[in-house]
Amino acid sequence: MPHVKSRREQYSDATRAALLEAATRRFAERGFAGTSLEDVAADIQATRGAVYHHFGSKPALFEAVAEALESRVMREVAEAAEGARDPWSAAIAATEKFLDWCCDPVYSRVVWQEAPLALGWVRWKELEKEYSCGLIEQFIQLLIDAGEMPPLPLEPMTRITFHMLGAAGMAISEVPEQDRFRVRAEYAETIAHLLKGARR
Amino acid sequence: MPHVKSRREQYSDATRAALLEAATRRFAERGFAGTSLEDVAADIQATRGAVYHHFGSKPALFEAVAEALESRVMREVAEAAEGARDPWSAAIAATEKFLDWCCDPVYSRVVWQEAPLALGWVRWKELEKEYSCGLIEQFIQLLIDAGEMPPLPLEPMTRITFHMLGAAGMAISEVPEQDRFRVRAEYAETIAHLLKGARR
DNA sequence: GCATACGACATACACAGCGTATGTTTCCAA
DNA sequence: TTGGAAACATACGCTGTGTATGTCGTATGC
Numbered sequence A, B: 001m002p003h004v005k006s007r008r009e010q011y012s013d014a015t016r017a018a019l020l021e022a023a024t025r026r027f028a029e030r031g032f033a034g035t036s037l038e039d040v041a042a043d044i045q046a047t048r049g050a051v052y053h054h055f056g057s058k059p060a061l062f063e064a065v066a067e068a069l070e071s072r073v074m075r076e077v078a079e080a081a082e083g084a085r086d087p088w089s090a091a092i093a094a095t096e097k098f099l100d101w102c103c104d105p106v107y108s109r110v111v112w113q114e115a116p117l118a119l120g121w122v123r124w125k126e127l128e129k130e131y132s133c134g135l136i137e138q139f140i141q142l143l144i145d146a147g148e149m150p151p152l153p154l155e156p157m158t159r160i161t162f163h164m165l166g167a168a169g170m171a172i173s174e175v176p177e178q179d180r181f182r183v184r185a186e187y188a189e190t191i192a193h194l195l196k197g198a199r200r
Numbered sequence C: 001g002c003a004t005a006c007g008a009c010a011t012a013c014a015c016a017g018c019g020t021a022t023g024t025t026t027c028c029a030a
Numbered sequence D: 001t002t003g004g005a006a007a008c009a010t011a012c013g014c015t016g017t018g019t020a021t022g023t024c025g026t027a028t029g030c
Helices: A007-030 A037-043 A048-055 A058-082 A087-102 A105-130 A132-145 A154-173 A177-198 B007-030 B037-043 B048-055 B058-082 B087-102 B105-130 B132-145 B154-174 B177-198
Strands: none
Touching (some): A087 A105, A105 A132, A105 A154, A177 B177, B007 B048, B058 B105, B058 B132
């Protein structure tokens, strides 16, 4: 039973989606502290009441925005790795796709620059553990199982890799649009070199 | 001309130092957003007026706190490397001393967790460029000059190393006291392996 | 088909915290 | 001893969050 949506529910869903979109734009342009819920609501001709009704708080709204972005990006990253024929090229493909996304101003600003501030480190790390860290751990485990990498302690290796990629993400995101491609290439080269060095 | 300090200046200096100390404790315990200037001032039986007189703004106060910590830690790190006889063991010694300090709850919290949020990425990057990143860059340049490392792009390598070390420091500080030694060893092993892989 | 409940918002208000403008006191210097 | 400036304190305005309450339309039971 698919439960056909009533008109009310459709309106409600539309409002929620519009708020999410407006918030994404605002957060990406002005940052977390720089955007008031008043602004977000006004963008869709509503009031803060609507925001609090749907999301409950400002951090909760931001978290919804960040999660929507993360789930989309991580899905694409995972897909990019699926075509590869061995664990190593899978990891490389995933890294490339991830760096691509780091060039996106919305993703890089929201997830890498604003999220730790908005959610606090603890909550942010939980989120990343669920998305990026989870993926990274899978790849590393595969590499170790395949004998491509010595059996280093899994968690440190995962987190260090995560922070290496994070460094790239932050660096790329803070650079002006026209330099992104060059900076991306530099970081890709450096990371590739470090990871290849870790290969046995 | 030594300019003997008047009583007023001594009082003023004492107030400033007391504010700095109170702010350091508050920021380390409650974070930047979680501490109000009211609290800081009240800790030393003063009002916010004193804070604004001496520091001008909340971020400026935080920056003074962070700089005091950084300059002390980086001095110690640099000293630790001075005894070494070659660039590689100097870098190792510096890393060890840095990891020691990352175990310190005040330093790791203020400089690694709160500073980017409090000062904004731009200002934080400038600060780190002056302190930790500056040191790291020197070591890497020395290693490249000595032919111990291939000539990778300097800035990415610096920042990636910076974040790798930061990952270790944060992971260590999250773990209960009795596990620190083990976790520190795991991260040291992993980082050493990655850096050795980068060695030519 | 009509009353009623409930969901989806809007409105109004309380409150915290930053910054600033304006006192007030205390010390130093001429 | 007396201006004057430094070192604060006091008071106020403002922005923005969260919450409590009001209102209106739509689904639903009878």
